[in-house]
Amino acid sequence: MVTFRALGPFEAITDGETLDLGGQRQQAVLARLLVAGGRAVPVSVLIDELWPGEPPAQALSTIQGYVSRLRRALEPNRAPREEAGVLVSAPPGYALRAGVEDVDSWHFEHLVKSDHEGPAATLERMETALALWRGPALAGFQELAWAQTEATRLDELRLLAVERRADAALRLGRTGPMIPDLEAHASAHPLREEAWRLLALALYRAGRQGDALGALRRAREALRDELGLDLGPTLQRLEQDILVQAEHLDAPDPAAGGPLNGPLSGHGVEPSTPSVPGVAALRVLIADDQALVRTGLKVILDSEPGLDLVGEAENGEQAIALVQAARPDVVLMDIQMPRLDGLAAARRILAAEAPPKVIMMTTFGTDENLYAALRAGVSGFVLKTSAPEQLIAAVRAAVAGDALLDPAVTTHLIAAFAGRRDPAAPEGLSDSDIDLIKLVARGFTNRQIAMTLAVPEQEVADEVTALLRGLGLVDRAQLVVLAYERGLVSPGSPGA
Numbered sequence: 341m342v343t344f345r346a347l348g349p350f351e352a353i354t355d356g357e358t359l360d361l362g363g364q365r366q367q368a369v370l371a372r373l374l375v376a377g378g379r380a381v382p383v384s385v386l387i388d389e390l391w392p393g394e395p396p397a398q399a400l401s402t403i404q405g406y407v408s409r410l411r412r413a414l415e416p417n418r419a420p421r422e423e424a425g426v427l428v429s430a431p432p433g434y435a436l437r438a439g440v441e442d443v444d445s446w447h448f449e450h451l452v453k454s455d456h457e458g459p460a461a462t463l464e465r466m467e468t469a470l471a472l473w474r475g476p477a478l479a480g481f482q483e484l485a486w487a488q489t490e491a492t493r494l495d496e497l498r499l500l501a502v503e504r505r506a507d508a509a510l511r512l513g514r515t516g517p518m519i520p521d522l523e524a525h526a527s528a529h530p531l532r533e534e535a536w537r538l539l540a541l542a543l544y545r546a547g548r549q550g551d552a553l554g555a556l557r558r559a560r561e562a563l564r565d566e567l568g569l570d571l572g573p574t575l576q577r578l579e580q581d582i583l584v585q586a587e588h589l590d591a592p593d594p595a596a597g598g599p600l601n602g603p604l605s606g607h608g609v610e611p612s613t614p615s616v617p618g619v620a621a622l623r624v625l626i627a628d629d630q631a632l633v634r635t636g637l638k639v640i641l642d643s644e645p646g647l648d649l650v651g652e653a654e655n656g657e658q659a660i661a662l663v664q665a666a667r668p669d670v671v672l673m674d675i676q677m678p679r680l681d682g683l684a685a686a687r688r689i690l691a692a693e694a695p696p697k698v699i700m701m702t703t704f705g706t707d708e709n710l711y712a713a714l715r716a717g718v719s720g721f722v723l724k725t726s727a728p729e730q731l732i733a734a735v736r737a738a739v740a741g742d743a744l745l746d747p748a749v750t751t752h753l754i755a756a757f758a759g760r761r762d763p764a765a766p767e768g769l770s771d772s773d774i775d776l777i778k779l780v781a782r783g784f785t786n787r788q789i790a791m792t793l794a795v796p797e798q799e800v801a802d803e804v805t806a807l808l809r810g811l812g813l814v815d816r817a818q819l820v821v822l823a824y825e826r827g828l829v830s831p832g833s834p835g836a
Contacts, residue, residue, distance in 0.1 A: 342414050342426055344374055344438060346445040347494070348474030350481070352414065359413050365390060366406040368481055373427065373436040374443060375478075375490045380430035389486050407434060444472045445494060452501050453632075459511035466505035473498060499529060500725055506538045513591050515545045526555070530562035533572050534727045540575075544582055545591045552582050570788055573737070574729040621648040622739055625668040627659035627685070628652075628701065629677045633724060637672060640728040647735065656680030663689050663696060670735050671698045675713060675721070683713050690717045690814055697738035697815070715821050717814030737785075741805070741816060768810070774828060776803055780816060781823035 342359070345351040350371050352359045361367045368390055373381055387399045396402065407427060411418070414426045423429075428437050440446045451469035477494040481487035502525055509518045519542050526535040536559035543552035556571065556579045563569045571579065581589055624647055626637050634652050641647045650666040653659040657680045663671060671689065675682040686698045700713045700721040713721065719738035722731055769777075779789045786804065790797040804816065813819055822828075 341442065342438070344370075344436075344443045345474070346371065346374055346443070347448060347472050347477050349479045354414075361413055362406070362409055364480060366409060368484065368487075369403065369406045369434075370410055370427065370436070371478060371481055372486060373434060374445070375486060376435065377446065378436060378438070380433050380435040382433040384432070386433065389484065392485065445477065448472045448494070448501075449497060452497050452504070459508040462504060463508035463512065466501045466508065469501050470498070470505065496725070499525075499532065503532075503534050503538060503727075506542070510538065510542060510545070510591075515542050515591060518542050519546060526559070530559070531566060533559065533563075533575055534730075537575060537578055537729075540578060540582065541589065544589055549582060549585070553579065556582075568782060570785075572730070573733040574727075621646050622670060622735060623648050623650045623666065623668040624735060625650055625659070625662055625666060625671045625696070626652040627654075627656070627662075627671060627677065627682065628674040629654050630674075633674070633701075637731070640731055643728070644732050647732070654678075656682055656685030659685045660688055663692075668696045669739050670719075671696050672722075672731075672735070673698055673700055673718075675700045675702045683716070686713060686718055687716045695814070699734050699738055714817045717818050719815050720817055741801070773803075773807060776800075776807065777819055777823050778828055780804065781820045781828065 342352055342354045345353065350361075350367055352361055352370070361370060369386060372386060372389060383400065383403055386403055387395045390403075391399060411424045411427050415424060418424065426437055428435055436443075438446075440450050448469045451465045454465070476482075477491040478487045482491065502521075506518050506522055506525075509515075519539070522535065522539040522542055526532070526539045529535055536555055540552040540555045540559075543549075543555060556575060559575060560571050563571065570576070578589075624641055626634050626641075626649065628634050628637070638649055638652070641649045650668050651662040653662050655677045659671065659673060659682075660680075662668075671686075673682040673686055677685070682700060686700065689695050689698060697719040698717075700718050701724050702721060703724050720734060722734050726734075776789070779792065784792065786797050786800045789800045793800070804819075808814070808816070808819060811819070811822065813822070
């Protein structure tokens with residue numbers, strides 16, 4: 341049996357011995373098939389991706405030679421006319437056939453994304469997953485674009501696993517041993533708010549309240565210096581809770597640790613503001629064609645007081661029908677679904693009278709449809725790998741008509757796709773209106789705008805609502821898009 345290792349230098353091993361896979365370009369054929377996750381890769385794609393720009397005239401025969409030699413290395417005892425069982429022909433190309441646990445990157449991703457039955461199981465799985473890493477993923481192929489993309493994706497999953505491991509350890513009361521690792525993690529990745537949340541919580545539970553507040557100050561400085569942003573809602577709430585020594589921050593009883601289920605819930609959700617008697621809960625509808633994602637979202641919503649799941653849809657058509665029947669406040673909508681995709685469904689939902697807020701979900705933050713979704717009037721977007729508290733913050737911010745979730749990423753997308761064909765402010769806007777639009781476009785919340793302009797927060801909210809009405813816009817997101825398209829804010833401007 342052959343095992344493959346991509347989380348570090350690329351290797352294939354059998355019976356404890358490392359196989360000779362030939363030169364780097366020959367190895368790259370096998371690595372590219374591994375990245376495909378068992379799916380077939382056409383020969384034309386292999387040629388284009390192994391020789392970016394100008395492939396040699398004999399590229400096809402060269403690929404065929406590489407495959408032949410790799411097959412001999414992987415299955416040396418295979419009879420001459422016997423079909424290959426590992427590197428197989430899959431017209432119009434080739435594919436890698438291996439078990440999930442036989443490829444370290446596949447096994448790692450499975451461990452990180454699979455359901456967990458509680459903090460103890462999560463901690464064990466994350467420890468196992470992180471132990472598979474031996475260095476930068478796909479080391480040796482970094483000059484190839486496909487390898488760079490996959491290495492970046494795997495490293496993002498690794499950071500997620502580090503945070504899930506820490507969250508599970510804190511839930512089990514294992515605070516002290518995690519502090520050095522969390523300190524290093526937050527320092528190395530200062531824009532990851534979840535890293536700072538975990539570090540501050542660990543320090544507080546270790547009896548170091550001052551250091552916990554210091555960690556949050558460092559987080560604020562990093563976000564302001566790099567992005568021109570303040571702490572997100574989760575960290576702001578944590579800072580306030582630490583200052584008043586909120587009881588729910590105390591270390592939990594490990595025996596009572598709650599489950600960490602689903603692909604989105606590895607970070608855990610700290611207890612938040614409980615439901616207020618007499619105040620209606622926010623009604624949320626989930627639309628995603630993946631049952632595992634829907635399950636993870638349901639777990640998150642069930643764990644948060646004041647949020648009620650009113651339905652779930654598997655495609656865009658079901659989502660539209662359920663919105664009409666259930667009248668939710670917020671729809672969490674996958675941007676790509678069968679029958680009717682999320683973008684088309686969102687447009688139809690938002691075109692109806694008194695529509696709910698729509699938050700688009702995506703696996704990768706580079707989907708060009710995200711720009712079209714923001715332009716259509718959705719209330720922002722969220723990555724499916726986001727921490728639970730970020731998803732909850734997105735729901736509450738959308739209903740409040742406040743800041744877009746993850747304004748830095750949203751700004752990046754708008755900067756990438758906005759044409760800014762008409763660099764002029766809409767007619768009829770005063771200088772104060774334009775200043776307000778610029779602050780909204782930079783990701784400022786109503787509270788931050790109120791502090792900046794030294795006016796009451798409600799006055800800001802009223803002015804934003806009046807701007808949307810006057811410009812004929814559905815949502816705050818469209819105001820951000822308008823600011824970029826009309827050149828009121830440029831990608832290189834401070835805080836943008």
